[in-house]
Amino acid sequence: MSNNEHDLKMPSFGSDMRKGTLVQWLVKEGDHIKRGDVVAVIETHKGAIDLDLFEDAVIISLLVKEGEQIAVGEPIARLSSVKDSENTAPPSTNVADIEPNPMSTKTAANISSSPAPTTSAAVINSSPAPTSAAVINSSPASTTSTAAINASPAPTSAAVINSSPAPTSAAAINASPASTTSAAVINSSPASTTGAAVINSSPASTTSAAAINASPASTTSAAVINSSPASTTSAAAINASPAPTTSAAAINPGSAPAEVEQDNSHFTTPEDFILATPAARFFAKQQQLTLNSLFPKPNNKIVTLTMVEQAILQKQLSQHSPATADKKETAKVSAAEKPKKGFDKEAMRQAISATVTRSKQQIPHYYLRQRLDITALKDYLLQVNASITIDQRMLLAAPLLCAIARTLMDSQQLNGEYTEDRFVASETVHLANAINLRGGGLVMPVIRAAQTLAPAQVMELLKQQVTRARNGSLVFSELSGGSFTVTSIGERGAEQMFAVIFPPQVAILALGSPHQEVMAVDSSIKIRSVIEASLAADHRVSDGRIGARFLYQLNQLLQNPQALWTV
């Protein structure tokens, strides 16, 4: 969770994949990548697939050239994670997002902040790290925000907290040898009770800046810079308007010149030196612009990323300069030149063949069958569908997948991965859903944290995934990291199917075609809609009793379909 620099490795799209060819890089060194951005196109036996990232990161270096064939697990690029705000409040939320993908290259978590986290913290401990940045943007009611960077040799460090209403905020940078730039910035509006920015930098920090911008009624504000030998520039600024009860700016310099002023202070800086947050400096550099060209007159403000963005935007508007096209546009252009995507049917057949062979040879399957009575579910769904517009209409699969995911939460031994002679249960249900491709082949896109979703959300994801599966535009993150698989034979298929476990998973549920059967219900004969469900599970991990309980609970849940519509 805390180290920020790591390798991006050649991902595996399946247990049978040994290597992949890096067809094209869609990013360059220095690019800031957002979670979900596609960074490269990788050619595998399953066709060319977009590799997207699970995190916000900066590309430090690209380690392989386009056209090179790389073994799975070998590094292809060096990344530096950009930790975003972390929400620790409701532990059940967003578990999917923090779960690093086991088949992928290991990523730091990126959790979107949801309303009212009680604590937000970003911590970066990095040794040799060219750039470190911790950014917390938290709005409503984050009671505590902290950003800490412990970086030894780190040229650039930045901790930024933008929090509106936030009672407590702290940004700390401990940077030892050779930090060229350190900045801690806290922008907190209304009612920050405590704001603190601390920079401890020993030898040779050339620039240190701690700024607290707190408007109305910050009760306590403190900016401290401890810099020993030879900090060339140190600045602590507290801009606090109306009446902070306490303000303190302290600079403890070793031999550095220092000046402390309060209330819109003026820094003592070299004539042409512009104080800026590293993120701002980095972005300006990335855009091939110097800060001096954007802000010709040094003023008393530390230039922030937002200011740079605005300045660039204004410049663009006035110049219509195409040279500063942002990363997204560049990505779009390269996307148009991308090689044709899709699934190579021949290669996919081979991949399926290798996977099922290995599964059947290595996994001791056991099988259980349960007749699921879906009469109540079908009736309820018919009512729901009659009450919504036609394009929101749901398929039976949507509530069924919800029910399966929620039931799995009680069946740990069926949900997870078996690797290196050990089973690791997944804390959340990443439901892989097998989609048949016309003309042959299967793809299994994953619905993440499926147990947290309502049928309408699952339906929306299913629609998108089926569309993308059919036109071959599924991206890596959608195809990997499943913790359990569901496969359905469809409405025109066999009544029952027995499936092969998809390693490294340990169980798979196969759903036969929905049909009507004569059943004995409460001592009378009834015609009911049913689905024959059969579970194949790994006997190394669970025994039949576990599987049987899962199927029984699933059937029970389906008898109360309203419950599925409440998350």
Add this chain to the structure above:
Amino acid sequence: MNNNEIKTLILKELSNIAPEIEADDVPDDQDMREALELDSMDFLNLVIAVSKRSQVVIPEADYAKVLSLNAMISYIMKHA
């Protein structure tokens, strides 16, 4: 809309959903899902698209009445 217009409309939507299907391959009276390998998602998309274009909303309860091309045409003619 006459019979032919509705037929054209359905065939067009069908080819949007499954581009590999040629108009000639679509049988008049056979279950389209079986003949054309449409799954429930494809069929739902067809119903949505045809309902939108023809302004005739086909309720889920009536799916059994629109399974073949001819059946779908007459259903829309009847409800337009």
